[in-house]
Amino acid sequence: MLATFVREHWRAYASAAAMLSCIAAMTVWIPRQVGHVVDALVAGKLQGPALIEPLSLLVLAGLAIYLLRVGWRLTLFKAAYRLGARLRTRLFARLALQGPAYFQQQRTGDLMALATNDIDTVEMAAGEAMLAGFDGTQTLLLVLAMMTLSIDWRLGLAALLPFPLMGLAFWWISKHLHEAAQDSLTRFGDLNQQVQESLAGVRTLRALGLVDRSRQRFGALADSAAEAAFRSQRWEAAYEPAVGMTLAAAYAIALAVGGWLVAQREITIGQLTAFTMYLGQLIWPMFAAGWVLSLLERGRAAWARLAPVLDAPLTLADAGRAALPPGATLTAEGLSFRFPGAKRPALEAVDLTLAPGRTLGIVGATGAGKSTLVRLLLRQAEPDAGRLLLADVPLPDLPLATLRAHIAWVPQEPFLFSASVADNIALARPGATPADIEAAARLAAVHDDIARLPQGYATEVGERGVTLSGGQRQRVAIARALLSDAALLVLDDALSAVDTGTETAILDHLRELRAARPDRSVIVIAHRLSAVMDADEVIVLKQGHVIERGTHAQLLELGGWYAAQWRYQQIEASLEAE
Numbered sequence: 001m002l003a004t005f006v007r008e009h010w011r012a013y014a015s016a017a018a019m020l021s022c023i024a025a026m027t028v029w030i031p032r033q034v035g036h037v038v039d040a041l042v043a044g045k046l047q048g049p050a051l052i053e054p055l056s057l058l059v060l061a062g063l064a065i066y067l068l069r070v071g072w073r074l075t076l077f078k079a080a081y082r083l084g085a086r087l088r089t090r091l092f093a094r095l096a097l098q099g100p101a102y103f104q105q106q107r108t109g110d111l112m113a114l115a116t117n118d119i120d121t122v123e124m125a126a127g128e129a130m131l132a133g134f135d136g137t138q139t140l141l142l143v144l145a146m147m148t149l150s151i152d153w154r155l156g157l158a159a160l161l162p163f164p165l166m167g168l169a170f171w172w173i174s175k176h177l178h179e180a181a182q183d184s185l186t187r188f189g190d191l192n193q194q195v196q197e198s199l200a201g202v203r204t205l206r207a208l209g210l211v212d213r214s215r216q217r218f219g220a221l222a223d224s225a226a227e228a229a230f231r232s233q234r235w236e237a238a239y240e241p242a243v244g245m246t247l248a249a250a251y252a253i254a255l256a257v258g259g260w261l262v263a264q265r266e267i268t269i270g271q272l273t274a275f276t277m278y279l280g281q282l283i284w285p286m287f288a289a290g291w292v293l294s295l296l297e298r299g300r301a302a303w304a305r306l307a308p309v310l311d312a313p314l315t316l317a318d319a320g321r322a323a324l325p326p327g328a329t330l331t332a333e334g335l336s337f338r339f340p341g342a343k344r345p346a347l348e349a350v351d352l353t354l355a356p357g358r359t360l361g362i363v364g365a366t367g368a369g370k371s372t373l374v375r376l377l378l379r380q381a382e383p384d385a386g387r388l389l390l391a392d393v394p395l396p397d398l399p400l401a402t403l404r405a406h407i408a409w410v411p412q413e414p415f416l417f418s419a420s421v422a423d424n425i426a427l428a429r430p431g432a433t434p435a436d437i438e439a440a441a442r443l444a445a446v447h448d449d450i451a452r453l454p455q456g457y458a459t460e461v462g463e464r465g466v467t468l469s470g471g472q473r474q475r476v477a478i479a480r481a482l483l484s485d486a487a488l489l490v491l492d493d494a495l496s497a498v499d500t501g502t503e504t505a506i507l508d509h510l511r512e513l514r515a516a517r518p519d520r521s522v523i524v525i526a527h528r529l530s531a532v533m534d535a536d537e538v539i540v541l542k543q544g545h546v547i548e549r550g551t552h553a554q555l556l557e558l559g560g561w562y563a564a565q566w567r568y569q570q571i572e573a574s575l576e577a578e
């Protein structure tokens with residue numbers, strides 16, 4: 001990925017490298033020129049107006065270096081920010097393709113840390129270190145070192161003696177910094193996860209009186225993240241003393257050996273001046289090398305966390321290319337599924353058929369496998385045995401987009417986005433008119449509730465807006481599903497939070513809708529049997545098995561689980577009515 005990015009932005013890196021070469025050339029030229037000027041001044045060869053030309057050239061060169069440095073930096077940063085944006089897009093695209101099984105193993109807060117903090121770290125490394133910055137400063141270091149050798153090789157060798165030791169110190173520091181940076185990023189991910197969970201569960205924490213305990217836990221994680229950040233900072237700070245000590249030693253050697261060589265008349269004072277200037281100029285690339293190395297190590301640590309997520313195999317294959325004819329019958333054949341690590345299967349050998357225009361009710365005690373069936377239907381998980389077919393096409397042979405356009409799913413706890421009620425409903429059909437949206441809301445028996453909101457359909461809901469009741473949220477989601485063109489409507493316990501009267505109204509509307517869309521099939525999963533009594537077929541699940549099936553009347557006659565449950569719910573309803 002990084003290599004591809006460099007290839008794509010080769011122009012930016014080539015121009016940064018060219019600018020750096022000019023900087024290097026001028027940095028090399030300036031001390032030489034100053035040395036010549038000093039020698040000419042000492043020899044009395046340069047006086048008065050003759051000084052103007054060499055001095056103005058020096059000023060111009062200084063100015064050019066300054067401008068080139070700004071240009072070089074901006075070029076690299078622009079490319080780095082682009083890399084950040086691309087990595088974020090790529091991460092998002094990858095996560096969007098992953099199935100729920102993947103997210104069960106990942107922590108949301110950690111993924112958020114990857115998308116923000118870790119990508120920032122890679123971005124910095126790419127901008128400053130990984131590319132032209134690193135190579136450039138090292139080239140400059142090499143050129144400057146060569147220049148010191150070219151003045152007098154003995155003096156050069158002696159003064160450069162401490163440098164290999166510095167290299168060794170850099171290697172050691174980098175190794176430890178890498179580990180410390182990785183630890184720091186991981187702890188930041190933990191902290192982020194805690195923020196996400198605490199905010200999402202703040203009401204539960206408050207209700208259970210756990211706010212103080214959660215605050216302590218958060219404090220401990222924040223402290224641990226701060227300590228880890230400080231530990232990596234400590235290693236990062238070690239680069240500077242290593243550079244400082246190396247330079248101090250090089251200067252001491254240069255002055256002692258250089259002074260002796262001047263006394264022996266082997267070199268001139270001008271040459272020694274130029275030599276010490278070269279040494280002085282080494283400060284910048286050396287500090288830069290330390291800084292760049294630390295960014296690089298941090299970037300490598302962040303990349304080590306990011307790469308597995310970017311390259312994780314997709315848990316949901318989308319290789320199907322088959323077309324779906326209109327009016328497709330849904331069939332399940334011997335469907336079995338066991339959650340990873342579960343003792344018993346959530347579904348075992350389930351068969352069913354749902355023809356276009358028909359309604360299927362699925363009932364059963366809690367944990368019977370009703371929602372699991374929907375998961376398999378939506379391909380949120382793949383069956384261990386058996387298969388699901390639409391118009392005789394196995395689901396994996398259909399593109400996911402086709403499957404999703406075919407099914408409108410309303411879960412028990414639907415998600416509303418931070419947007420207006422109208423926008424939340426219109427998600428199912430972008431471009432729907434206000435009249436379409438209102439018609440869908442009326443069918444879902446939520447129009448009156450919406451009309452009572454402060455700004456009606458324009459009221460903001462979701463995290464930043466008005467809080468809707470569970471039943472209102474369910475009905476907004478039903479309106480969303482009804483607005484879509486999907487041929488199969490799945491109400492997955494989606495009427496659990498509405499009262500019986502509203503449930504009846506919605507189901508009546510669904511029946512009326514049949515006239516307009518005779519091919520639309522409906523799956524109603526419910527605990528309240530009144531929600532499925534008009535279904536063309538009802539299946540009763542128990543511990544993953546279909547134990548009864550038939551129409552409401554047939555099931556009552558059968559005298560099994562359904563009949564007993566019906567009697568129980570009737571008594572309950574009459575008691576409530578009293």
Ligand SMILES: Nc1ncnc2c1ncn2[C@@H]1O[C@H](COP(=O)(O)OP(=O)(O)OP(=O)(O)O)[C@@H](O)[C@H]1O
Pocket residue numbers: 339340342346364365366367368369370371372373493
């Ligand atoms: N993510 C999961 N990991 C492991 N087991 C799971 C998971 N989700 C559900 N199960 C188990 O699978 C079985 C079937 O669950 P499912 O949610 O399909 O039941 P359900 O009939 O929809 O129940 P309810 O009416 O309470 O929603 C249960 O035993 C449940 O504990």
